[in-house]
Amino acid sequence: MGERVCDGVAERLGVEVRRGVSASLLTTYRGGGCAERVYLPCGAERAAEFAAECAARGERLFVMGGGSKTVMADGSISLPVLSTANMRRVEVAGFDEGRVLVRAESGARVADVLAVCAEAGCGGLEFMAGVRASVGGMVRMNAGAFGEQTADHVYETEILNPVSGEIVKKRGSETDFGYRRGERGFVLAVTFAFPVMSAEERERRRLGYIAARRARQPALPSCGSVFRNAGEAFAGELIERAGMKGMRLGGAEISRLHGNFIVNTGGASAADLFGLAELAAERVRELFGVSLEKEFEILKDGLPFRANL
Numbered sequence: 001m002g003e004r005v006c007d008g009v010a011e012r013l014g015v016e017v018r019r020g021v022s023a024s025l026l027t028t029y030r031g032g033g034c035a036e037r038v039y040l041p042c043g044a045e046r047a048a049e050f051a052a053e054c055a056a057r058g059e060r061l062f063v064m065g066g067g068s069k070t071v072m073a074d075g076s077i078s079l080p081v082l083s084t085a086n087m088r089r090v091e092v093a094g095f096d097e098g099r100v101l102v103r104a105e106s107g108a109r110v111a112d113v114l115a116v117c118a119e120a121g122c123g124g125l126e127f128m129a130g131v132r133a134s135v136g137g138m139v140r141m142n143a144g145a146f147g148e149q150t151a152d153h154v155y156e157t158e159i160l161n162p163v164s165g166e167i168v169k170k171r172g173s174e175t176d177f178g179y180r181r182g183e184r185g186f187v188l189a190v191t192f193a194f195p196v197m198s199a200e201e202r203e204r205r206r207l208g209y210i211a212a213r214r215a216r217q218p219a220l221p222s223c224g225s226v227f228r229n230a231g232e233a234f235a236g237e238l239i240e241r242a243g244m245k246g247m248r249l250g251g252a253e254i255s256r257l258h259g260n261f262i263v264n265t266g267g268a269s270a271a272d273l274f275g276l277a278e279l280a281a282e283r284v285r286e287l288f289g290v291s292l293e294k295e296f297e298i299l300k301d302g303l304p305f306r307a308n309l
């Protein structure tokens, strides 16, 4: 493992580097390989400096949030990873038209934001309660559930311009949010505009959504939904109708509870998940003529991987 340009930048800026970090620590699926280098800048400003300088020197980085939508390829991955795990500051930033503005650095988890909302008397992200997602990943994917989506609450994002190194502020309405489609740049922080909400209402929503998830989604490690829903057709239903629930490959299994989840039953590799996903997509195409498109992101070296920066 020779020195990389990012190592020098990290040393100069005081950014922590961890070497040989396994998928079981970085992702919720837990199967897969090992990242040779993970950089953990403290705070949004330091992350911006680090990422801009790496970009200026021609280094590409993969930004990792909660790892709940990312599967790491098997083996050793040399593409440098910028983890937002040390960028978790959340604070009330003001008020606008009766809504409470809450600014969260991009590595803040749903639970971090909900804790500040509880103190501030507002709410909104309960639909993702219990999921290990970061707000950066949620804005990137426009995470949604139970008829609600992240975009509903995004007031402003702070995005890195990797060329100038500047932090650009964008109103929520300036991002072209769609179904699982959000901001494409490196999100450093997000300001949400949340409605005022009583503690009873917030808890009712939070506990209700957690209970609904427990009933419908498997508890074993996964990367969430494997496929995007294809228009009116729910991917999980098509996989169920194709009789594929419970199908296994190595340590991976198409969940018996929800056809659109592939779970790691223990010791599953990334190849197990990719193989099962391919089988499910093939079977659904043969039986129903529907092409399923993957929803998860893959962290791996080389093409066709699309690096963030």
Ligand SMILES: Cc1cc2nc3c(=O)[nH]c(=O)nc-3n(C[C@H](O)[C@H](O)[C@H](O)COP(=O)(O)OP(=O)(O)OC[C@H]3O[C@@H](n4cnc5c(N)ncnc54)[C@H](O)[C@@H]3O)c2cc1C
Pocket (backbone or CB within 6 Å): 028, 062, 063, 064, 065, 066, 067, 068, 069, 070, 084, 106, 107, 131, 132, 133, 134, 135, 136, 137, 138, 139, 140, 141, 142, 143, 144, 145, 184, 185, 186, 187, 188, 217, 222, 223, 224, 225, 297, 308
């Ligand atoms: C049990 C379970 C349940 C889930 N339920 C739902 C659900 O109900 N609805 C739903 O929509 N999703 C769901 N997911 C998927 C996942 O939680 C969301 O897609 C979430 O938005 C991913 O956030 P993350 O921080 O974990 O992203 P990661 O997996 O870390 O990253 C996902 C993508 O976002 C990029 N990214 C991460 N941080 C940033 C950043 N700061 N700036 C720019 N890009 C960034 C990554 O590079 C990658 O391309 C579920 C996942 C699990 C495991």
